[in-house]
Amino acid sequence: MQTILIxxxxxxxxxxxxxxxxxxxxxxxxxxxxxxxxxxxxEKIKGSSFASAxxxxxxxxxxxxxLIQKSDLVVSMLPASMHPIIAKDCLTLGKHFFTAxxxxxxxxxxxxxxxxxxxxxxxxxxxxxxxxxMSAMKIIDHQKAKGNEIISFKxxxxxxxxxxxxxxxxxxxxxxxxxxVVLAGQGVSRYIQNAxxxxxxxxxxxxxxxxxxxxDVGDFDGYANxxxxxxxxxxxxxxxxxxxxxxxxxxxxxxxxNVFVQLGMTDDTFQVDFPNGVSYRGFLNSFLPYxxxxxxxxxxxxxxxxxxxxxxxxxxxxxxxxxNPVPISKGSPATILQKILEEKWQLSPxxxxxxxxxxxxxxxxxxxxxxxxxxxxxxxxxxxxxAMAKTVGLPLAMAVDLFLDGKIKSRGLQIPVQKEFYDPILxxxxxxxxxxxxxxxxxxx
Amino acid sequence: MQTILIxxxxxxxxxxxxxxxxxxxxxxxxxxxxxxxxxxxxEKIKGSSFASAxxxxxxxxxxxxxLIQKSDLVVSMLPASMHPIIAKDCLTLGKHFFTAxxxxxxxxxxxxxxxxxxxxxxxxxxxxxxxxxMSAMKIIDHQKAKGNEIISFKxxxxxxxxxxxxxxxxxxxxxxxxxxVVLAGQGVSRYIQNAxxxxxxxxxxxxxxxxxxxxDVGDFDGYANxxxxxxxxxxxxxxxxxxxxxxxxxxxxxxxxNVFVQLGMTDDTFQVDFPNGVSYRGFLNSFLPYxxxxxxxxxxxxxxxxxxxxxxxxxxxxxxxxxNPVPISKGSPATILQKILEEKWQLSPxxxxxxxxxxxxxxxxxxxxxxxxxxxxxxxxxxxxxAMAKTVGLPLAMAVDLFLDGKIKSRGLQIPVQKEFYDPILxxxxxxxxxxxxxxxxxxx
Numbered sequence: 049m050q051t052i053l054i055x056x057x058x059x060x061x062x063x064x065x066x067x068x069x070x071x072x073x074x075x076x077x078x079x080x081x082x083x084x085x086x087x088x089x090x091e092k093i094k095g096s097s098f099a100s101a102x103x104x105x106x107x108x109x110x111x112x113x114x115l116i117q118k119s120d121l122v123v124s125m126l127p128a129s130m131h132p133i134i135a136k137d138c139l140t141l142g143k144h145f146f147t148a149x150x151x152x153x154x155x156x157x158x159x160x161x162x163x164x165x166x167x168x169x170x171x172x173x174x175x176x177x178x179x180x181x182m183s184a185m186k187i188i189d190h191q192k193a194k195g196n197e198i199i200s201f202k203x204x205x206x207x208x209x210x211x212x213x214x215x216x217x218x219x220x221x222x223x224x225x226x227x228x229v230v231l232a233g234q235g236v237s238r239y240i241q242n243a244x245x246x247x248x249x250x251x252x253x254x255x256x257x258x259x260x261x262x263x264d265v266g267d268f269d270g271y272a273n274x275x276x277x278x279x280x281x282x283x284x285x286x287x288x289x290x291x292x293x294x295x296x297x298x299x300x301x302x303x304x305x306n307v308f309v310q311l312g313m314t315d316d317t318f319q320v321d322f323p324n325g326v327s328y329r330g331f332l333n334s335f336l337p338y339x340x341x342x343x344x345x346x347x348x349x350x351x352x353x354x355x356x357x358x359x360x361x362x363x364x365x366x367x368x369x370x371x372n373p374v375p376i377s378k379g380s381p382a383t384i385l386q387k388i389l390e391e392k393w394q395l396s397p398x399x400x401x402x403x404x405x406x407x408x409x410x411x412x413x414x415x416x417x418x419x420x421x422x423x424x425x426x427x428x429x430x431x432x433x434x435a436m437a438k439t440v441g442l443p444l445a446m447a448v449d450l451f452l453d454g455k456i457k458s459r460g461l462q463i464p465v466q467k468e469f470y471d472p473i474l475x476x477x478x479x480x481x482x483x484x485x486x487x488x489x490x491x492x493x
Numbered sequence: 494m495q496t497i498l499i500x501x502x503x504x505x506x507x508x509x510x511x512x513x514x515x516x517x518x519x520x521x522x523x524x525x526x527x528x529x530x531x532x533x534x535x536e537k538i539k540g541s542s543f544a545s546a547x548x549x550x551x552x553x554x555x556x557x558x559x560l561i562q563k564s565d566l567v568v569s570m571l572p573a574s575m576h577p578i579i580a581k582d583c584l585t586l587g588k589h590f591f592t593a594x595x596x597x598x599x600x601x602x603x604x605x606x607x608x609x610x611x612x613x614x615x616x617x618x619x620x621x622x623x624x625x626x627m628s629a630m631k632i633i634d635h636q637k638a639k640g641n642e643i644i645s646f647k648x649x650x651x652x653x654x655x656x657x658x659x660x661x662x663x664x665x666x667x668x669x670x671x672x673x674v675v676l677a678g679q680g681v682s683r684y685i686q687n688a689x690x691x692x693x694x695x696x697x698x699x700x701x702x703x704x705x706x707x708x709d710v711g712d713f714d715g716y717a718n719x720x721x722x723x724x725x726x727x728x729x730x731x732x733x734x735x736x737x738x739x740x741x742x743x744x745x746x747x748x749x750x751n752v753f754v755q756l757g758m759t760d761d762t763f764q765v766d767f768p769n770g771v772s773y774r775g776f777l778n779s780f781l782p783y784x785x786x787x788x789x790x791x792x793x794x795x796x797x798x799x800x801x802x803x804x805x806x807x808x809x810x811x812x813x814x815x816x817n818p819v820p821i822s823k824g825s826p827a828t829i830l831q832k833i834l835e836e837k838w839q840l841s842p843x844x845x846x847x848x849x850x851x852x853x854x855x856x857x858x859x860x861x862x863x864x865x866x867x868x869x870x871x872x873x874x875x876x877x878x879x880a881m882a883k884t885v886g887l888p889l890a891m892a893v894d895l896f897l898d899g900k901i902k903s904r905g906l907q908i909p910v911q912k913e914f915y916d917p918i919l920x921x922x923x924x925x926x927x928x929x930x931x932x933x934x935x936x937x938x
Contacts, residue, residue: 236763241783244775245767247826249757251696256782312694318681322690330689337701338686381692 050077050452053115055106055134056125057083057092060148060224062432064123064441065092065099068448072098077452082115106130109137116141123147123448131155135169142167144451148174148444151463163460172463173447174440175403176205179424179477180293181282181463182443182470183484184407187422188283189467196413199289203407204260204270206296207436210400210427211265217362219298221393223401223428224436230314230386232295237272239292240280248272254306260296260406262423263485268404269302270294282465296404303355304362308385310352311335316382327371331384345369366392401428403435407484410491422486442480446473495522495897498560500551500579501570502528502537505593505669507877509568509886510537510544513893517543522897527560551575554582561586568592568893576600580614587612589896593619593889596908608905617908618892619885620848621650624869624922625738626727626908627888627915628929629852632867633728634912641858644734648852649705649715651741652881655845655872656710662807664743666838668846668873669881675759675831677740682717684737685725693717699751705741705851707868708930713849714747715739727910741849748800749807753830755797756780761827772816776829790814811837846873848880852929855936864934871927887925891918 052068054061061081068079079096082104083089089101105111106126116122116137121144124134131147132154138145139158144167151171162169172178180203191198207223214220222229237248248256257269276293280286297305308314312335322331329344336347348363349355363369366388375387395401402425409420428435447464450456450472458466464473477483497513499506506526513524524541527549528534534546550556551571561567561582566589569579576592577599583590584603589612596616607614617623625648636643652668659665667674682693693701702714721738725731742750753759757780767776774789781792793808794800808814811833820832840846847870854865873880892909895901895917903911909918922928 236757236760238763242785244783245765245779246781246783247757247760247765247779249696249755249760249780251694252755252757310694310697312681312692312697315681315692315694318683320690320692334690334692335694338689338691340687 050075050121051119052077052079052448052452053119053122054079054081054125055083055104055122057081057089057101058125059432059434060437060440061092061125062434062441063438064125064445067442067445069093069096069099071449072096075452080115080119112137113141116143119143121146121448121452123444124149128152131171138169139165139167145169146173146444146448146451147171148178148440150177151461155461159461166459168451168456168459169461170447170451170464171461173444173469175207175436175443176405178443178464179439179474179482180205180405180407181465182474183405183422183424184283185465185467186470186474187407187409187420188285191409191411191413191420192284194413196411196418198285198409199412199417200410201283201285201288201290201407202270202292202294203405204268204294204296205405206268206403208268208296208298208402208404210402210435213396213399213401214298216392217358217365218301218304218393220301221395221399222390223395223434226386226390226393227382230382230389231316233271233273234314234316235274237274237276239272239276240288241290241292243289245277251309254302254309257302258294259299260294262404262406262425265402265404265425267299268296269299270296271302282463290410296406300356300358300362304359307348307352307355307359307363313381313385316380319380320378320384322374322377324377325373326377328366328368328374328388329371331374331388332368335381395431397431399431401434401436402426403439405484416490419489419491420486421489422484424482424484426482438480439482442477442482443473446476495520495566496525496564497522497893497897498525498527498564498567499570500527500549500567500575502526502534502546503570504877504879505882505885506537506570507879507886508883509570509890512887512890514538514541514544516894517541520894520897525560525564558582558586561588564588566591566893566897568889569594573597576616583614584610584612590614591618591889591893591896592616593623593885595622596906600906604906611904613896613901613904614906615892615896615909616906618889618914620652620881620888621850623888623909624884624919624927625650625850625852626910627919628850628867628869629728630910630912631915631919632852632854632865633730636854636856636858636865637729639858641856641863643730643854644857644862645855646728646730646733646735646852647715647737647739648850649713649739649741650850651713651848653713653741653743653847653849655847655880658841658844658846659743661837662803662810663746663749663838665746666840666844667835668840668879671831671835671838672827675827675834676761678716678718679759679761680719682719682721684717684721685733686735686737688734690722696754699747699754702747703739704744705739707849707851707870710847710849710870712744713741714744715741716747727908735855741851745801745803749804752793752797752800752804752808758826758830761825764823764825765829767819767822769822770818771822773811773813773819773833774816776819776833777813780826840876842876844876846879846881847871848884850929862936864936865931866934867929867931869927869929883925884927887922887927888918891921 079099081089082102086103093099123146128149233253257271260268260270273293273295333344405424407422411418426435524544526534527547531548538544568591573594678698684691702716705713705715718738718740778789850869852867856863871880
């Protein structure tokens, strides 16, 4: 009997748990779902006799180790900062470890020991990172096998609203961690274009977007996402002249979001302490230069003269010109902004989210270059069965299943860029309606 | 016999050491000057029989403590990061401790213990911070004594070139620590204007300048310097509606410097790794969006369309459009930029630096408001006897002298905002040509 321990039973665990439960009986597996609230875990296992729900205080090492000791494999759906702690426990106790999060430097330090114990620690097996790696590697390996050279690779992904739920001027609501959305893009973004290294500071990021089109769901803004350079090696494209990974938002979003960036309202490095009862308008005003007679609206227009016509209504819709008090008046600007946005960008029970992912390759082979555009669109069903939970949870669940079936031979610290991962997982995802549409367009040099 | 230990014999210690040497014989004092190079220390004491020059490895606690043990009072002219270490030694060994640097949080933690041992730890007793505090407090105390209310206080200070040495388009050379100049203003600047809290993110700082005029030496750009809010309490102006501390650069400098800020070239948070031999032009190009046909010059113009006519020649004069290789190709963008600037902004032996400091008060008393403008201009003599060394070193030396003369009664962790500091020190500075010119202009409300 194989035992799987799943840590964290939040929204993004829904599909993961259901997938693993489905075959648990046939495959003689036991699933333990642990959450800070036992009730949350219990809701997810839906009374299955192959699963148990337990509560856990994750900061208590004894509690953690008692659960990990009982299992063969641990899946962590906890916040990424917890992963190194769980990973070390798993290493000590000799258990396999799976996540959908980015491989961290702390995990890289354990790589030799993981390998020595013949364990598999698989990270980046969700959506982005995850499905993006797998679908990209399938194309890259295929093109290389044909003797073709990939001269450009851009990849964009976004978790947004399904068009039928775009019922506000931003066409956006929080479909995942609000804090990550508010802080997205901070630091410097790096990519390479026509063999030129390119760096974008945060305050230019939301201006340097490119338009990305999906046949069925229209236009989006793509902005560069962190360090694209390191993926050259991961994908075996060390010498590629153009490589960019980006994030997608509905067209127009970035222009308006840039207002907050320009004002300094997304800053999380210092604490402000407004008088109690400070208004939305007062909060906004503190980021504008003083003027003896101009209104806040006039000062904003004068300060950011490049704002397009569609942006002001978006700012207004959020209530930022109102005299009502802000929900919290102390904290970093980013924290206060997040609170303001959470009140406005909350999903309704019927709202549907959507995942969009697009790879754009330019491939050189024979006399013509070919442009390959491979696109994924996945829509959620409702507030619980979201496209995000589906596309993050299913690939991870499938990797767990394949591994426990003995079909994965890799050991050590891995991300799913090998054929033994991407072939069966992409195939299995198709059965759940998660598949790419590929267009190939010949393109003269 | 009183023994003074001076740690660090760099350029900024010249005046400090000379001032203390002058009266050492009469006052039966011994001065130990310690530097990493004994030769540097020896040059500064000029064969005085009241002083000795020693070499010190400052990271070696035994060496440090042996020297501190021998002395009554320690003056640290080391980099500010060393101060908490030296301060802790002084606390343990029961020695007084003086610096020209900002009081740090680490020192604040020691405040009770310093007081309990009846020691004086005096910080911020140089120029800025230092002379600025003292000259401001003299005016503030005077106005309060007259029953007047201070409703606005802006204070600007800059270490720049004397007009006769302004022989490049930037009218700037490094007259102090280049790294601090390159990183200046990072983070968020905070001030208050007409009772409105104001925050300026770094990427807007060099656009939100105000023009500051000095009768004798002309126009400057003033930009907000870090957290002006905390000075309200320090100066006893808790309820003041307008308070701003700023930094001065020659008019036009900030517009041009803003190009580097906008490009992201002053970023010190990540490492770049250019191919060996990358040109100045290539370095600049990496911060510009890709364009298939435009030149670097055209891309820069298009990217930052608000650049004024005087800015392009400044960028060009630095060689940033040239095909020559940059001096270093690996490091943070800020490090590479600093290296480029160091080659161009180096002081010649005959160059003279200059200190400019201006306080602007608005004072309410009786029927009219009064504007008080108090200005200091101090010019250096040459590369060694700089205005910076003079205005940083003399107030600190005078504080040491007064303290050892028994004329300072304060104990504990202090900055020189009390009358017993500022009255005698400002008076003594006048004898060295360091004095303020004050204008009072009645101003109707």
